[in-house]
Amino acid sequence: MKFLAVILVVAGAALLLRGADDRAVPGLPANVKDMRTTEFTSEQYYEAPNEQQIKLRFSGASAITLPGGLQEIRQVRIEMFYTNGSTRAVAETPKCELQPFDGVASSAGRLVLQSGDGKIHIEGDGFLWRQDPVTLTISNNVRTVVKLGTNSLFKL
Amino acid sequence: MKKLFFLLAFGIGLAVLAQTAAKPKTQKEPVGDTEINADRFDFIAENPLTNGLMITTNGLLIYTGHVLVENLRAKVLCDRLVVYLPKNGEEPNRIEAQTNVVIVAVNNGETTRATCSLAVYTRTVQAGATNSIVTLTGNPLPYFENAKGSATAAHIEWNLITGNYNASGNLRMNIKQSVMEGSGTNKSPIKLF
Numbered sequence: 001m002k003f004l005a006v007i008l009v010v011a012g013a014a015l016l017l018r019g020a021d022d023r024a025v026p027g028l029p030a031n032v033k034d035m036r037t038t039e040f041t042s043e044q045y046y047e048a049p050n051e052q053q054i055k056l057r058f059s060g061a062s063a064i065t066l067p068g069g070l071q072e073i074r075q076v077r078i079e080m081f082y083t084n085g086s087t088r089a090v091a092e093t094p095k096c097e098l099q100p101f102d103g104v105a106s107s108a109g110r111l112v113l114q115s116g117d118g119k120i121h122i123e124g125d126g127f128l129w130r131q132d133p134v135t136l137t138i139s140n141n142v143r144t145v146v147k148l149g150t151n152s153l154f155k156l
Numbered sequence: 157m158k159k160l161f162f163l164l165a166f167g168i169g170l171a172v173l174a175q176t177a178a179k180p181k182t183q184k185e186p187v188g189d190t191e192i193n194a195d196r197f198d199f200i201a202e203n204p205l206t207n208g209l210m211i212t213t214n215g216l217l218i219y220t221g222h223v224l225v226e227n228l229r230a231k232v233l234c235d236r237l238v239v240y241l242p243k244n245g246e247e248p249n250r251i252e253a254q255t256n257v258v259i260v261a262v263n264n265g266e267t268t269r270a271t272c273s274l275a276v277y278t279r280t281v282q283a284g285a286t287n288s289i290v291t292l293t294g295n296p297l298p299y300f301e302n303a304k305g306s307a308t309a310a311h312i313e314w315n316l317i318t319g320n321y322n323a324s325g326n327l328r329m330n331i332k333q334s335v336m337e338g339s340g341t342n343k344s345p346i347k348l349f
Contacts, residue, residue, distance in 0.1 A: 080201065113199075124197060134201035142219065144192035 037063040040073060042100075044131060050083040056134060057081075058105070063098070071098045073105070078129065087116035091136070093127070103131030111138055119147045188228040192237070195221025215241040223253075230261040234275075251277040257292075272298035272312075288316035297326060305331040 040063040044056040061075035076096050080088040091114075096107035106128045113122040113136070124138035198218040217239040225232040235255035242249050253259075253275040261268045273294025280287045292298035292312040299308045310325025 122197060134199075136197075136199040136201075138197040140195065142192075142194045142197040144194075144197070144219075146190040146192070 036065075040071075046083055053083050053085060054081050056131065058098075058131070066097070069099070069101070071100055072096075073098050076105070076107075078105075080134070082116075089113055089115050091129075096127075096129075105129040105131075113138075121145045190225060190227040192219060192223065192225050194219035194223045194237070214243045217241065225253075229263065230259065232260075232275075233258040247279060248277075249279045257294075266302055268300060268302040270298065270300035271296075286317065290314045290316065303332075304335045305329060 038061065039059075040061075041057065041059040043054050043058075045051055046053045046055045057077075057079040059077050059079075060073035062073070064072045064074075066072055072095065074095050076091075076093045078091040080090075082088050091111055093107055093109055093111045095109055096105045098105045108126050110123065110125055111127040114120070122138070122142065122144045124140055124142040126139040128137045128139070129135070196219070198216070198220070200216045200218070202215060217237075219237040221235065223232075223234050223237045225237065232253055234253040234257040236253075238252040238254065239248050240250040240252075255273055257270075257272045257275045259268075259270040259275065261270075270292060272292040273296065274292070276291045276293075278289050278291070290313070292300075292314075293310065297308045297310055298312045300306065300312065307323060307327065307329040309323035309327040311323070313322040315321075
C-alpha cells in the first residue's frame with residue numbers, strides 16, 4: 001500500500017537544546033539533551049487516483065522527544081478527510097505519546113471526536129490510535145451523542 | 157402456515173438508529189438527540205473484516221460493553237453495537253445490536269419491549285426506493301410484548317417503510333383476553349400489535 005507521510009516543521013518552529021538536563025535522549029546525538037518542536041504536523045495522503053488528497057492530518061502545538069524515540073505531543077488534533085477534501089472527522093486531546101515510526105499514538109487522557117458535519121460527538125477516556133490502517137480505540141467511559149432531526153446519522 | 161403478516165403499530169427501538177432514513181408512518185413524536193454509552197469504542201476506518209458479509213463498507217463503529225442507546229422514544233441495550241459505515245459518508249446500511257439485546261420503545265403512548273440476541277438494521281436502495289428492515293434473530297428466540305400481547309419467533313422482520321412485520325419459525329403468540337373481548341362482530345379486525 002502506497003503510504004506517504006510527511007512531517008513538516010512549520011516556519012517558526014523552535015528547536016530547543018536544553019543544557020540544564022544532562023540526561024541524553026536515546027536515538028538522538030549525544031550532545032542533544034532534549035528536542036522540542038512547535039507546530040508539529042504529519043500528513044498522510046490517499047492512494048492513487050486520489051494521491052493529491054490528504055487522508056489524515058496529525059498535528060500538535062508542540063512535540064517533545066522522549067526516551068525511546070517517543071514524542072509527547074501537546075494540543076493534539078487528528079483530522080480525517082474524504083477524497084473530495086471535506087472533513088470526515090476531527091479528534092482532539094490535550095496530550096498523547098506518539099511512536100512516529102510505528103504511526104501509533106496513545107494517551108490515558110480524554111479524547112473528543114466530532115464528525116465533519118458536527119452531528120456526531122464521541123468522547124471517552126484513554127485511547128489508542130493507529131495510523132495505518134486507521135483505527136481508533138477509546139477504552140473507557142465512551143459517550144456518543146447523535147443529533148437527529150437531520151438527514152444524516154452516523155455519518156463518519 | 158408459518159408466516160404471519162402483522163400490521164403493527166409499535167416501534168421497536170432499534171429504529172432509533174435509522175429513523176431519519178425510514179420515517180415510518182407510525183413514528184411522529186420527537187426523538188431528540190440519541191445518546192450512546194458504552195465501555196469501549198472502536199473505529200476501524202478502512203478494510204474492516206465484515207464476517208463474510210457481501211457489503212461494501214467504509215469503516216466500522218463498534219461499541220462494546222454495557223451499550224445503551226437512548227433517546228426520547230426508545231432504549232436499546234446490548235453487549236455490542238456495530239455500525240457499518242457506507243462509502244461517501246452516506247446513511248449507514250447496516251447496524252447490528254449483538255448479544256443480550258433489549259429494546260424498549262414507546263410509540264403513540266404504547267410501550268413495546270423486545271429481546272433477542274441479534275437485531276440487525278439493514279437499508280437498501282433498489283430502483284430509487286429505500287427499503288429499511290430490522291430483523292430480530294438468535295437464541296434464545298426473539299421475544300416481543302406490548303399491551304395487547306406477546307410473541308416469540310425464530311425470525312422477526314420489521315419493515316420500517318411499510319410498518320409490516322413478518323414472523324416465522326417456532327411462532328408462539330399470546331393475546332390478552334381484554335383484546336379478544338373487545339373484538340365483536342361489529343368491531344374492526346384485531347390488530348395484535
